Amino acid sequence: MIFYSRIFPLLARNALVFNKNVTIRSFNFVSVRPNPKIIDGKKIARDIQKELRVELDEWMGSGHRAPCLIAILVGDDPASEKYVQNKMIAAENIGIKSSTVKLSKTVSEEDVINKIKEYNENPDVDGILVQLPVPEHISERNVCNAVDPRKDVDGFHMTNVGKLAINMDTMVPATALGVIELIKRSQIKTFGKNVVVCGRSKNVGLPIAMLLHSDEKNECPGLEATVTICHRHTPPEELEFFTKRADIVISATGVVGLIKPDMIKQDACVIDVGITRITTEDGKSKLVGDVDFEGCFDVAGHITPVPGGVGPMTVAMLMSNTMKAAKALAL
Incomplete structure (x- = not known):
């Protein structure tokens, strides 16, 4: 009860709710507002995604195609798979085309970089991300630097880090x-x-x-x-x-x-x-x-x-970067 009284002050005023000796008929339900202390990342992320949806609709309304995001997933780490799935769901909600490319955990670094180069050269792809971490035999730095800086929606390329x-x-x-x-x-x-x-x-x-x-x-x-x-x-x-x-x-x-x-x-x-x-x-x-x-x-x-x-904010801002990349590449 201590925890809930901290988070939901209105419930604290109705603390008798938690008394086992009080019947369910003896209290009134109250409308609980979120505590202003808590920064609600989920809500803010939803707001950003709604804003991006409007921006994307205006972009396509002026004659452009929908942005396209490619995620490269190396290996079968469950956490990485979940993170990528969340990104793809967000892309779909906004209207960004997206696809996940799954590579074996035994794939060579050269093959990963060649796959990245393939999407670097594809004019229909605006954003590329390689889900980290990658297997130990692959250099994270080499992989990140293989992505075209203009399509580097993760912002990990040395050119983008240097500019920042x-x-x-x-x-x-x-x-x-x-x-x-x-x-x-x-x-x-x-x-x-x-x-x-x-x-x-x-x-x-x-x-x-x-x-x-x-x-x-x-x-x-x-x-x-x-x-x-x-x-x-x-x-x-x-x-x-x-x-x-x-x-x-x-x-x-x-x-x-x-x-x-x-x-x-x-x-x-x-x-x-x-x-x-x-x-x-x-x-x-x-x-x-x-x-x-x-x-x-x-x-x-x-x-x-x-x-x-x-x-949730990380995912939302990744979508924002994809929109930014699409607009820059269209110039």
Whole structure:
């Protein structure tokens, strides 16, 4: 009941509902509104997909074909298959043509790159993504750099990463874009604010930090924050020192329970990018993030759940990148 009273304050006023001695006839049902503390990534992602559908309809109405997205899936990892499936469903909902190319986990790196080149040269394909991770015998960097930068909807090609570093308009990694869009649409102030990004990966943590710290007057507008990047070699006491002073804490490490309530400043915004599947005490499978959600909920001003926070936004922004690629290639 404690958890529900935190999330649903209106239910707390009707706490007798949970008293086993009260019959079902003795209380009134109430309409429960979502708690404004929780940043609802699912809803915001749905809004973005609706906006993209309108944009796509206008695009096709002016005589263009529907954008086309190709996903290359190497191996048979169940999580990767699920992620790709979610992307294909989103594409269909928006009106983007999409197809998944499945390759054996024993396929050679050369064959994967040749398949990528095939779609690079296909004028009817606008976006290409290779679902990561790939098997150990294949170089992730070589595969990402094989994708035409103009069709690199993941934003992982070294050309796109380099452009982002110098604030040029480019393809930005979808998860980073998703985090930034959550912040903007939740009206979280960033100008001059202190931000801690836990995680320095080139696909997530680093691009988030670059977008947050840079000048809003750039070709790729930044959010004008003061950003500290922490990582796995940051001592726990130092990490706590930085997070306690941060107005926004973004964690993308995959370390379960890394961010605890005593590490968060009152009313700070907490964005959980981490996602890890764990087995609970009763043997069930559960997705959790880096943040102690229930504990941090009482302290934070805004907080994202896992699942239902950053995940849906990653998919939505991947679709946005596909639309962007189609328009650029049509010029």
